[in-house]
Amino acid sequence: MSSSSEELWPGDWNRASLGLCALQALKDGPSYGYAIITAFERAGLGTFKGGTLYPLLTRFETAGWVEVEWRAGESGPGRKYFSLTPAGVLELEQQRNQWLAFTQSTTAFLADDSNRGVSL
Template identity: 80%
Template sequence: MTSSLEEPWPSDWNRASLGLCALQALEAGPTYGYAIITALENAGLGTFKGGTLYPLLTRFETAGWLEVEWRPGANGPGRKYFSLTPAGAEELTKQQHQWLTFTDRTTAFLTESPVAAETATHNHPDTATTPTRVARSKR
């Protein structure tokens, strides 16, 4: 769980990562929405509301990435359990790779000096169409 001293992540970061993290939470097997939210909170990823998660899970079900099963509750109402389909497992693997590549590149960019980043942009074939920084002259 996030510490009270830690600032919350910017909400757009949470929105960007929620889908991937929800798929990851389902990798271990079927679970229900509140358990996914709790797992994300316990991992220090922030606080999520069901009104944000459940529409996402419904979109994933429509995409064929999730199967849904209603299970009776032991001491209360039934719960909707979600599990990954084979297509969902493939999507998780794809998104994991994309996310790790993106965060590696973002981290490299944030930790490079502006001159090194400009040089890397000019010399890297994958970034040939990426706008380059304009060097500022010292006065």
């Protein structure tokens, strides 16, 4: 998933959070793939390739979570812009709430020394 030889985070973590982060990147308005990838990098999430992001955005379009619009480029080729639909906004909110609850539980579990060495 990372285009560099060193991943900031384990690939499984990136795969698990990429969809949610892509929806979040579109929260404030339409954007295009390279800008979304740049936002991920600035946020410290790592470096992603378009070949990872674009299929995900296509699945979101099929699900009705994003709309696509082609815009002419100012000095180059046109760009494909993605924006959240009302269904996408609802999906973002649902996934964000689930993720926050999951990470809170995971963090609490990892911080609790009494969980170490527990056998079932």
